[in-house]
Structures are given as C-alpha cells and as structure tokens.
Amino acid sequence: MNKEGFELVEREPTVNEYQRFRRAVGWSEVAGEGVEVGLKNALYYVVLFHDKKTIGCGRVVGDGGIYFYVQDIIVLPEYQGLGLGRSIMDKVMDYLRRRAKAGAFIGLMAAEGVAPFYERYGFEVRPDDAPGMAMRWEG
Numbered sequence: 001m002n003k004e005g006f007e008l009v010e011r012e013p014t015v016n017e018y019q020r021f022r023r024a025v026g027w028s029e030v031a032g033e034g035v036e037v038g039l040k041n042a043l044y045y046v047v048l049f050h051d052k053k054t055i056g057c058g059r060v061v062g063d064g065g066i067y068f069y070v071q072d073i074i075v076l077p078e079y080q081g082l083g084l085g086r087s088i089m090d091k092v093m094d095y096l097r098r099r100a101k102a103g104a105f106i107g108l109m110a111a112e113g114v115a116p117f118y119e120r121y122g123f124e125v126r127p128d129d130a131p132g133m134a135m136r137w138e139g
Contacts, residue, residue, distance in 0.1 A: 011046075018057065021056065057088070
C-alpha cells in the first residue's frame with residue numbers, strides 16, 4: 001500500500017473493531033458471541049490501519065474449496081473515497097487467486113449502488129431471481 005500512514009495487515013479484526021466498523025456504515029447489530037465465532041471461522045481477513053488506528057477490514061468466508069464469499073469490505077465513512085476499499089479488495093483478490101481453483105464459485109452480496117466497484121474485479125450482477133453478485137473463477 002503506497003499511501004502514507006496507511007497499512008494493510010492480514011489479521012482477524014477484533015470483535016470491538018468489527019462492531020465499530022458495522023455501526024459506522026449503518027449495518028445492523030450482530031450479537032458479540034456470533035461475531036466472535038464468525039470472525040474465527042473466516043478463511044481470510046485483512047485490517048486497514050491509518051496511523052495505527054483501525055479504519056476498515058475485509059474478509060473471505062466459505063468452505064475454502066468450492067465456495068468463497070467476499071464479505072465485509074468496510075472502510076469508515078470519513079476515509080471513504082480515497083481508494084482504500086480498492087486496496088482492501090486487491091488483497092482479498094490476491095488471496096482468492098492463490099486459493100480458489102478453477103471452477104470455484106466466488107460470490108458476494110453488494111450494497112445498493114456499489115455494484116460497479118465489484119464489477120471491475122470480474123463480478124457480475126445476478127438476475128433478479130438470484131440476488132447478489134457472483135463470478136465463476138477461471139483461475
């Protein structure tokens with residue numbers, strides 16, 4: 001990551017960090033016990049720092065073989081628009097390139113209005129009867 005003062009670290013976000021990120025972007029509350037289990041069972045995670053303060057994260061969940069889901073690409077609102085979400089997503093895609101084998105399904109549920117962000121990574125909006133975004137990995 002080239003931006004001064006910013007650093008991406010491949011580590012699990014803490015429950016408190018994750019809950020703070022979710023609140024900041026207006027996502028629903030999740031019980032702390034559920035968050036703890038969910039974070040521990042992720043396949044991959046990355047946390048974004050600015051001057052040693054956590055300001056975002058990204059995760060991949062799934063079975064690690066056939067199915068991979070991009071999850072929780074979050075940047076605190078005051079840091080959005082600086083290309084930091086792309087930095088997180090680039091790390092997530094690097095992980096997927098290393099781990100997903102040909103034919104694997106890679107999906108995500110995109111918030112309204114952000115589909116173009118994911119389309120640049122090869123994701124396509126699914127038909128109305130199959131919500132979310134998905135790509136078939138050709139790796």
